[in-house]
Amino acid sequence: MMKTKGIVRGLALAGGLLMGVAAGAQEPGITDKTIKIGIFGPLSGQNMAYGFDVVNAAKMYYDKINKDGGIHGRKIEYVVEDDRCNANDLVAAVKKLVEQENVFMLNGGSCSAAVVAAKDYIVRNKVPYLMLNASGDGALFPPTDYIFGAFSISQYAVGGAMVEFAAKSLGAKTVAYINHDDAYGAWNLEGSKKDAEVNGVKLVVESINPTINDVTAPFLKLRAANPDAILLVTYARPAALLIKKAAELGFNKPIILSVTGTASLNQLVGNVGKDALKNFYTQEVMIDSPGGDKLKPIYDMYKAAYPDLAAKPDHPQTYMPYGIPPAMSLVKALQDAGPNPTREKVLAALKTQDFDSGVMAGRMQFGPQQRAANRSTIFIKYDGTTMAPLPGVFTSRWTYEAK
Structure with a gap:
């Protein structure tokens, strides 16, 4: 009788171990339901x-x-x-x-x-x-x-798609390019250089700190290059400062804002005023303007x-x-x-x-x-009130190559 009980205990223990192994093999976060x-x-x-x-x-x-x-x-x-x-x-x-x-x-x-x-x-x-x-x-x-x-x-594609738009839709030959002076800015600039080469565009680059408070100096440097368009590949706050500065200094050529700077267009209008958006374009990764x-x-x-x-x-x-x-x-x-x-x-x-x-x-x-996943964008003409999507999808030509 004692021997039988020992066998039962052994089987139960083995069964418990097997159940433990099975439970351990179960993928995390998965149940039958x-x-x-x-x-x-x-x-x-x-x-x-x-x-x-x-x-x-x-x-x-x-x-x-x-x-x-x-x-x-x-x-x-x-x-x-x-x-x-x-x-x-x-x-x-x-x-x-x-x-x-x-x-x-x-x-x-x-x-x-x-x-x-x-x-x-x-x-x-x-x-x-x-x-x-x-x-x-x-x-x-x-x-x-x-x-x-x-x-x-991809940030590698953001600036590149903007360069393609400036060249193909606006006929730009010289483009002023403002990005951040960090890894984020380096990524989009690398892609932009490739697309500038493909589209025969001269890039004039000025990299700024994302927390910059006075954008006068970098803007004057870029204006001196007499660009056909300005590309702002920044977050919303420095972008607003640059757009406002452009209006103050009478710059009336196209300004193109990357999708990373368009968190709130209503707030942008409040910060810079509609008069600053007379020749203004925003980048959009969706198939249509928001809404x-x-x-x-x-x-x-x-x-x-x-x-x-x-x-x-x-x-x-x-x-x-x-x-x-x-x-x-x-x-x-x-x-x-x-x-x-x-x-x-x-x-x-x-x-x-x-x-x-x-x-x-x-x-x-x-x-x-x-x-x-995505390397393509559209562009929207925005005057502070109306968003008018423009024809065409613009895709960066940059591709990853193992080094």
Whole structure:
């Protein structure tokens, strides 16, 4: 009898060990009914306009997928963290989502420098990561197996597409180019040099600190070069200072503002006045101007999902639709991974993705050496009141080459 009890105990122990092994082999964040993902973005602070409604857009897309039946019988469960557009806060959010929430994959980040800070951790822990609207080139090049982004646009492509527009639509031969004096500025300048060469354009470059308060000196240097157009590849605050300075000094040639400087056009008008926008163009990575007819389904979805926010004058924020393409990419990868998804299956599916989001100007395309989804933009003539999209899609010719 004692021997029999010992055998039973041994079988029970073995069974428990086997169950433990099976549980240990289970992919993080996956159950029979759910797939847990981690979402993060700037939900507070001075840069929340870059991500608050982008996060909301991603959430409403996942809610739509769940309402339509989920993915292979599983519903998406999401956990949201605030990264405040700050590198330390973003890394802390990522660690919490991975180590405490045990998410299957990540979808977040609206600020490039902050996103790049998490690269080593994500690669070391082999977590599939899709950015929201950050370009995050420093985390995308050279490519890794785990990080995918630039669904809005790669910073390498931002300036290049602007150069192509200035040359082909405005006939510019000499272009004044103002960027930031940091890694972010170096990325877009590298791409711009390639497109300037292709389009026969002379670039006159002035790099400024993102926190600059007096732009008189750099502007006078560029004006002295007698450019045919000025390209502002900066964030919103220095861009407003430069546009206002141009008006004060009587500069009346075209000014083209990158998509990274258009967080709030209403605020721009308030800062510089309509008279400063008589010959002014903005870059847009979407298929239409914000709120335009081609994007109406996205705005209607937002109004239905967030009626209280939609009733406020400052919502949805300009970048809101940017949250849809990365969410679509994540869902497509999970669908392609099949009914028994693993991180490796999802990563393999991401590397071959190529689809039209119906939101962005260009296709979302990845490849063996390509982790930046979008390189295309449109341009809009803006006079402080009316946004008039111009014909054509402009694509940077820069491509990544291993060194």
